[in-house]
Amino acid sequence: MVENSTADTERELRPRTAPHVSLDAVVQAIGAALLESGDVERAHQVTVQGVCLNSRAVQPGDLYAALPGAKRHGSEFAAQALAAGAVGILTDDDAAARLQSEGSLPAGTPIVVTEDPRKATGIAAQFIYGTTPEAPSMFGVTGTNGKTTTTYFLRALLRALGHKTGLIGTIEIVADEEVIPSVLTTPEASQLHGILARMRESGVTAAAMEVSSHAIEFRRIEGLNFKVAGFSNLTQDHLDLHGTMEEYFAAKAKLFTSEFASCGVVLIDSEWGARMAQAARDSGLPVITFATPTGTPTESADWTVANVERSGLGHNFSLTHRDGRTLRAHTGLPGDFNVANAALALTMMVAADLVPLDVLQKALDEHDPLSANVPGRMEVVGHEPASIVDFAHNPDAMVRALEAVRPGTSGRVIVVFGATGERDQAKRPIMGAIAARGADVVIVTDDDPHDEDEQTIRTAVMAGVLEEAAAMGAKAPLVREVFPRAEAIKEAVHLANSEDTILVAGRGHEIWQEVKGVNLPLDDRQELRDALSARSGFGIAHTAVQDHAPQSTENNAAE
Ligand SMILES: CC(=O)N[C@H]1[C@@H](OP(=O)(O)OP(=O)(O)OC[C@H]2O[C@@H](n3ccc(=O)[nH]c3=O)[C@H](O)[C@@H]2O)O[C@H](CO)[C@@H](O)[C@@H]1O[C@H](C)C(=O)N[C@@H](C)C(=O)N[C@H](CCC(=O)O)C(=O)O
Numbered sequence: 415m416v417e418n419s420t421a422d423t424e425r426e427l428r429p430r431t432a433p434h435v436s437l438d439a440v441v442q443a444i445g446a447a448l449l450e451s452g453d454v455e456r457a458h459q460v461t462v463q464g465v466c467l468n469s470r471a472v473q474p475g476d477l478y479a480a481l482p483g484a485k486r487h488g489s490e491f492a493a494q495a496l497a498a499g500a501v502g503i504l505t506d507d508d509a510a511a512r513l514q515s516e517g518s519l520p521a522g523t524p525i526v527v528t529e530d531p532r533k534a535t536g537i538a539a540q541f542i543y544g545t546t547p548e549a550p551s552m553f554g555v556t557g558t559n560g561k562t563t564t565t566y567f568l569r570a571l572l573r574a575l576g577h578k579t580g581l582i583g584t585i586e587i588v589a590d591e592e593v594i595p596s597v598l599t600t601p602e603a604s605q606l607h608g609i610l611a612r613m614r615e616s617g618v619t620a621a622a623m624e625v626s627s628h629a630i631e632f633r634r635i636e637g638l639n640f641k642v643a644g645f646s647n648l649t650q651d652h653l654d655l656h657g658t659m660e661e662y663f664a665a666k667a668k669l670f671t672s673e674f675a676s677c678g679v680v681l682i683d684s685e686w687g688a689r690m691a692q693a694a695r696d697s698g699l700p701v702i703t704f705a706t707p708t709g710t711p712t713e714s715a716d717w718t719v720a721n722v723e724r725s726g727l728g729h730n731f732s733l734t735h736r737d738g739r740t741l742r743a744h745t746g747l748p749g750d751f752n753v754a755n756a757a758l759a760l761t762m763m764v765a766a767d768l769v770p771l772d773v774l775q776k777a778l779d780e781h782d783p784l785s786a787n788v789p790g791r792m793e794v795v796g797h798e799p800a801s802i803v804d805f806a807h808n809p810d811a812m813v814r815a816l817e818a819v820r821p822g823t824s825g826r827v828i829v830v831f832g833a834t835g836e837r838d839q840a841k842r843p844i845m846g847a848i849a850a851r852g853a854d855v856v857i858v859t860d861d862d863p864h865d866e867d868e869q870t871i872r873t874a875v876m877a878g879v880l881e882e883a884a885a886m887g888a889k890a891p892l893v894r895e896v897f898p899r900a901e902a903i904k905e906a907v908h909l910a911n912s913e914d915t916i917l918v919a920g921r922g923h924e925i926w927q928e929v930k931g932v933n934l935p936l937d938d939r940q941e942l943r944d945a946l947s948a949r950s951g952f953g954i955a956h957t958a959v960q961d962h963a964p965q966s967t968e969n970n971a972a973e
């Protein structure tokens with residue numbers, strides 16, 4: 415993800431040919447009212463070329479959506495948006511009244527008033543860019559973990575079937591061959607419709623997209639209808655936004671309604687999955703369920719994953735319908751969870767009914783699409799010691815990443831990780847305890863602290879590590895606290911033997927570390943590569959001490 419949605423990045427999230435739509439028509443499409451302050455004639459002649467909810471990203475000709483936020487009201491930035499070239503303001507009643515009474519806007523500025531400006535932003539964008547559910551067909555994936563991986567698998571499957579594809583997610587946005595930097599996991603509604611229009615221009619026929627719970631909560635998917643929506647899992651995360659797991663579930667469940675999807679595919683390995691399938695059925699959405707051998711489904715699934723056997727770092731498996739139809743598949747990515755991700759992508763493809771099963775089987779056999787490289791997701795950057803960078807940054811992902819590397823490790827598992835600042839604080843000690851249980855060497859370091867104090871975050875993580883380690887007695891891992899992060903990675907390489915596995919968890923593909931508003935370059939994969947090559951090339955066995963001396967405290971709670 416890039417740092418901010420600036421005017422430059424915003425431009426890339428639009429069609430190359432700007433639309434020209436009359437403001438009157440937009441107002442009608444939203445079902446809103448146009449406040450005719452000042453020059454009424456002029457307001458009715460205004461042409462709109464886009465919609466934008468961030469004054470800093472406004473393009474000339476945009477309708478600026480001034481939304482109520484958690485911290486500010488977008489109407490505070492209306493003048494800034496107009497200065498950047500906005501041709502009108504879309505907002506709620508209160509803000510419209512305030513703007514009018516303040517008289518701070520140029521006379522005749524059209525103000526479009528609606529009860530729910532967030533919802534209206536998506537509808538306006540859909541109308542302005544003329545997007546439809548058919549072009550491209552959309553495959554949406556939600557769940558706490560596995561969204562990115564599954565969308566890469568979906569894109570590879572669609573490509574193997576001959577589609578021109580699109581991808582929208584955490585790592586990047588791709589319109590056919592064109593790569594556009596990603597700002598959010600799920601872009602704002604105004605941007606999404608712009609991206610889909612750009613994809614349409616590139617001839618994209620099908621696109622895979624990550625749908626975060628934030629996106630659902632903030633109505634970013636307004637105006638979209640997924641051909642197939644897929645659910646992977648629900649485990650603790652994002653409670654800072656949702657408050658409780660029930661609320662988190664409720665947010666995700668909104669995707670599995672006919673408002674946003676035509677069909678749902680749900681992994682029912684867990685209770686949350688079973689509930690999601692039921693909620694979707696209750697809402698009238700057609701649902702296809704599947705289950706894997708690692709799950710504990712409470713109902714019989716439509717499709718079942720079986721015959722899972724290791725193949726290299728990954729697995730072979732079969733996906734069988736209750737009526738006997740079977741697909742044979744392979745994924746090269748390590749971990750049982752990647753079998754689940756691969757099966758989700760495959761079941762979504764079956765649900766879309768794009769081709770007969772034998773054609774799908776041929777595509778699987780010839781292209782191995784479920785082995786697609788996914789940046790920073792169980793990405794192997796070195797061998798002997800096996801050195802893996804993974805995006806695991808919440809408790810469940812951490813458990814699974816550690817479980818994924820253990821079977822192939824004859825030596826020790828060394829994990830390097832930290833926790834993000836200004837996010838769910840409850841998960842810090844939990845992740846610490848998981849690392850203590852799942853690794854032989856635990857190196858606690860920094861992640862993205864944002865504006866929080868790094869030491870406070872590390873202390874919270876260490877508390878979980880040390881408490882668990884103390885309870886483990888003689889089996890307690892070696893524990894270290896090392897920072898900054900690059901030094902922690904060097905320390906892991908310094909400690910490793912060739913039969914060990916190093917897992918650097920939490921940041922995956924990310925190349926910037928945000929520290930108090932400043933983005934510092936930091937790519938775990940590069941740091942790990944450098945540390946490995948320094949060790950094998952020069953036999954360096956100690957952490958390099960230059961500008962940033964590593965600060966390390968060693969603990970072994972068993973002692
Ligand atoms: C927590 C969260 O998601 N907040 C979203 C929410 O922000 P907010 O309510 O705090 O907005 P605010 O800061 O009070 O500002 C109010 C309004 O003024 C506008 N504004 C503000 C300042 C300015 O100079 N000009 C301007 O126009 C803002 O764009 C906003 O519309 O509404 C804003 C748009 O209206 C979103 O941009 C913002 O997402 C921010 C960027 C964000 O970082 N979200 C992250 C947490 C997120 O969505 N992450 C998920 C993935 C999570 C995961 O799986 O890890 C994602 O899909 O990326």
Ligand SMILES: Nc1ncnc2c1ncn2[C@@H]1O[C@H](COP(=O)(O)OP(=O)(O)OP(=O)(O)O)[C@@H](O)[C@H]1O
Binds near residue numbers: 646755805807
């Ligand atoms: N199905 C899964 N179940 C549990 N953990 C998973 C699963 N798939 C991937 N993971 C773990 O979660 C991490 C993130 O995976 P991925 O990026 O595919 O998920 P995501 O839902 O897109 O995450 P995010 O929203 O945080 O970007 C991986 O690096 C891996 O450790």
